[in-house]
Structures are given as structure tokens and as C-alpha cells.
Amino acid sequence: MPFQRERLRVFVDSPVFQRAVIAVIALNGLALGLETSHELADRHATVFLVIDRAILAVFVVEIILRIAVHGKAFFRDPWNWFDLVIVGMALVPASESVSILRLFRFLRVLRLISVVPGMRRVVSALFAALPGLASAVVLLLLSLYTASVIGEQLFHEVAPRYFGDLGRSLFTMFTVLTVEGWPQVAEDVMTKEPLAWIFFATFIVITAFFVLNLLIGVIVSAMEAEVNAQRWKEDQELELEQHTAVMNEIRALSEKVDRLAAQLPALADARPPDTGAPSDAEHCSCGHQPTRGEVPQAEADGRRQGE
16 A cells, blocks of 8 residues: 555656646636637537536546645645645536636636746745835835825926826826836926926836835845755755665665674584694605604604714
């Protein structure tokens, strides 16, 4: 059973399975886009219904497989909850009371965010940048509100179309903030207030150049932190794999040394015992073996000749 679960985990986490899921999501998005054509929807209603049910069945099977493989760890990942909620909304039966929930099936295209690692890192970086973005957004809103109040006070009489009240002034300054169509607003005001360009130029420099670039800088910093965190995680996983491989080799070598150490007493017992027999040098040419007290004949003859 554990072996089959491991094989299933390898299959679910394989790039081929992930690409297949991405292809199904892309097909779902294409079908939903074609379904917006009333002519095609009326002519091929049955085909669209079958495609929708088949894609939903694939998503349900995918979720079940991932839960079976990862178990409780599946529910610890927020992206898995994201997929589970989107697929669960698509399973809500169509009725008049909950018909609005059927519109959430169009959100299934957003599953690309959770499936594609690059998009997931981008969204994670955006969420990580929210604390820093909050301060920059508040600064931008303060600049917009302050400029709207000043514009309403300065130009409510000369340009009531743009600065007649605070609401119109806010919308006008937001339009100027986007740097789209602001020359027309400035020219209409400058026909009666020639120095109005100073107000608009200052507002654009502060907001469009400084504050918006600050927002971009915060997002880029969060993106770099997310990428570095991902690289650090990958390095840790690689280091763990290398450590495991080295420990396995050391364990194998230790087992070999233990086996060799266990064989040494057996090898020592297999050697022939030392009987103390005289060596070949101690034997004479005639085959006579001298005793301990016997002097060799050649040595005795030498002593006689010396005398």
C-alpha cells in the first residue's frame, strides 16, 4: 500500500500531470469564452454542457487524487484551498436561489494561478507586499485627496465641469493621475487661469513619478524576496538530498567494515597451528634429524683439525 501511494504521488507531482491539468484549464477557458456567444451557445448547447461536465469531472478527480496523495498536508497549503473552493462552487446545483453561484464556474480559469509556479510566485509576492503597499497607497490617496480639495478651491468657478464639487474634483484628479487626457483638462482650466499648469505639473510629478514608482519599488522588492525564498527552499531540498546520499554511502561502508570485522576471527581460526617441528635447514643431507644435545658432525671435525 505505501508503495502504491508513493507511485501515485510521483504521478500526481510529475510535470506531465501538471501540463495535462493546465491544458484542461485552458480548454475550460476557451469553452467559457465561446459560450458567451449566444448563437453558438444556442446551437451547441448540448456540446458545451458535455464539455463543462467532463472538465468538472477532471477537476474533481484531480482534487481527490491530491488529497489521497498528500493527506492532511493538502489542507495546509492555501493554494489547495483556493482550488477546492473554486471546484466546490462549480458543483453547486443550478437553481433560482443559488443561480448566481453558477457564475463562479468562470473562476475556474483562475486555477492557472495555483497550477503555474511562476504565477503563484507573483501572486504570493503581491500578498507579501501588502504591508508595504498599504503605506504607499495611503500616501497616494492623501496626495489625491489634498490635490482635489485644492483644485476645488482654486478652480470651482472657472471650471465647474471638472472642479464644481469635491466628487468631481476627485474624479478629475484621478484622471490626471492616470496621465490620460489630462492635457485637455489643463487647457480648459488654463484658458482662464494661465498659471494652472503649475498645479497640474506638480501633482503629476509627485504622484505619477514619485508615489507610483514607490509602489512599483515595493512590489519589486517583495518579488525579489519571494524568489530568494524559493531559491533558498530549493537549495535546502538539494542539500538534504545530497546529505541523504552521503549518509547512505557512509552507512553502506560501515556495514561492509562490520562484515569484514566479523569475518576476521573465522580467518584466524582457519590458519594451520604451529607444531614446533624443525625447519628444513635443521635436517642434514642424510635425512638424520639431530637432537638438542647432539653436535653436528662437520662442527666436531673442524674442532679436531684445529687441535
